[in-house]
Amino acid sequence: MQIRTLELQNFRSYEAVALSLTDGLTAIVGENGQGKTNLLEAISWIAGMGSFRGVPDDALIRLGTDAAVVRATVLSPDGREQLIEAELPRIGRNRIQVNRQRLARARDLLGVVQVTVFSPDDLELVKGGPALRRRWIDEALVSRHPKHDATRADLERILKQRNALLRSAHGRLDTDAAFTLDVWDAKLAHTGQAVRDARETLLAEMAPGLAGAYDAVAREAAQVETIYEPSWHGDLAEALVASRDQDVRRGVSTIGPHRDEIMLRIGAAPARTHASQGEQRSLALALRLSADAVVRAAGVAEPVLLLDDVFSELDPGRAEALLDALPGGQRLLTTAAWLPPAAVPDRVLRVVDGTVTEASAGA
Ligand SMILES: Nc1ncnc2c1ncn2[C@@H]1O[C@H](COP(=O)(O)OP(=O)(O)O)[C@@H](O)[C@H]1O
Numbered sequence: 127m128q129i130r131t132l133e134l135q136n137f138r139s140y141e142a143v144a145l146s147l148t149d150g151l152t153a154i155v156g157e158n159g160q161g162k163t164n165l166l167e168a169i170s171w172i173a174g175m176g177s178f179r180g181v182p183d184d185a186l187i188r189l190g191t192d193a194a195v196v197r198a199t200v201l202s203p204d205g206r207e208q209l210i211e212a213e214l215p216r217i218g219r220n221r222i223q224v225n226r227q228r229l230a231r232a233r234d235l236l237g238v239v240q241v242t243v244f245s246p247d248d249l250e251l252v253k254g255g256p257a258l259r260r261r262w263i264d265e266a267l268v269s270r271h272p273k274h275d276a277t278r279a280d281l282e283r284i285l286k287q288r289n290a291l292l293r294s295a296h297g298r299l300d301t302d303a304a305f306t307l308d309v310w311d312a313k314l315a316h317t318g319q320a321v322r323d324a325r326e327t328l329l330a331e332m333a334p335g336l337a338g339a340y341d342a343v344a345r346e347a348a349q350v351e352t353i354y355e356p357s358w359h360g361d362l363a364e365a366l367v368a369s370r371d372q373d374v375r376r377g378v379s380t381i382g383p384h385r386d387e388i389m390l391r392i393g394a395a396p397a398r399t400h401a402s403q404g405e406q407r408s409l410a411l412a413l414r415l416s417a418d419a420v421v422r423a424a425g426v427a428e429p430v431l432l433l434d435d436v437f438s439e440l441d442p443g444r445a446e447a448l449l450d451a452l453p454g455g456q457r458l459l460t461t462a463a464w465l466p467p468a469a470v471p472d473r474v475l476r477v478v479d480g481t482v483t484e485a486s487a488g489a
């Protein structure tokens with residue numbers, strides 16, 4: 127998969143910019159605040175319909191304007207070129223077109239472009255709370271099986287409705303509400319179990335790659351594991367019956383995949399509390415690499431790699447090890463500072479105050 131061209135209008139700091147992009151390693155260089163990350167963010171938006179910086183779409187629209195536009199031509203592995211156009215208005219729905227045909231459902235864009243993003247914030251996957259790890263595994267699932275997005279959306283909707291019902295019960299269920307809750311419980315049991323099964327299957331698929339990627343990036347062998355810690359045991363339908371009193375009392379769904387944890391271990395110890403910062407960074411990179419490897423191995427896609435400022439946080443040894451561990455294909459990396467000597471970009475783009483110019487490779 128390859129991004130051939132990228133055109134932005136009123137996206138973040140860019141009033142208008144148009145780039146052609148090539149295969150191989152492209153370094154996007156420039157001082158801080160010039161607009162490097164904004165370019166990667168635009169590409170990741172069309173891949174995942176959201177910013178990898180975790181901000182709402184509204185933040186992506188250039189201040190003082192009404193709508194942002196991202197336009198990209200993408201070369202699929204089968205040799206087809208597709209034109210993707212996304213318009214993000216401040217008011218109203220996003221408009222998404224592929225080959226000038228409006229998509230019936232915006233979510234149909236998922237899977238058309240696949241990216242793997244590496245960012246310094248990934249450290250939070252290891253150090254932060256369980257919600258970040260759930261988001262990571264769920265996004266990896268959508269990359270692995272784009273149709274999983276529908277299941278994820280179902281789960282969100284079911285939990286929203288179930289929680290609204292529990293909240294409105296104010297601690298006491300009347301007969302009608304109890305009947306409605308039965309209906310949501312059946313849906314939650316079904317979809318919740320499906321989400322948990324899918325997550326556990328993917329973690330098992332990733333396990334060998336995760337161990338290998340960790341060893342490669344950390345440059346030392348360690349036993350790295352992910353352990354899925356569910357918020358319920360046994361059958362989810364039965365567990366929901368058992369937790370009903372508690373759910374009603376607290377006005378919220380206390381069990382389900384939205385309360386599960388993915389425990390990360392290095393050696394025999396929890397990485398969150400016991401690993402050094404360097405080990406945590408290596409593990410975060412390995413999580414990204416192993417999810418990417420599964421998508422490739424399954425033949426789903428060859429994601430475009432987007433590396434946002436990752437070298438600034440790594441010691442030179444780890445930085446070179448990461449470069450060696452990256453799969454081939456299109457790789458776009460931003461940096462404000464240095465590149466490891468082993469990184470020989472095929473192309474260098476320089477960003478100065480929202481203007482992108484070609485700089486000679488190696489300069
Ligand atoms: N919605 C927006 N409208 C206008 N400018 C924005 C918007 N969002 C971010 N910016 C500007 O974009 C710049 C940051 O761009 P970024 O790509 O993060 O820089 P870097 O080169 O450091 O990666 C900042 O100057 C910021 O003020």
Ligand SMILES: [Mg+2]
Nearest residue numbers: 162163435460
């Ligand atoms: Mg940046």
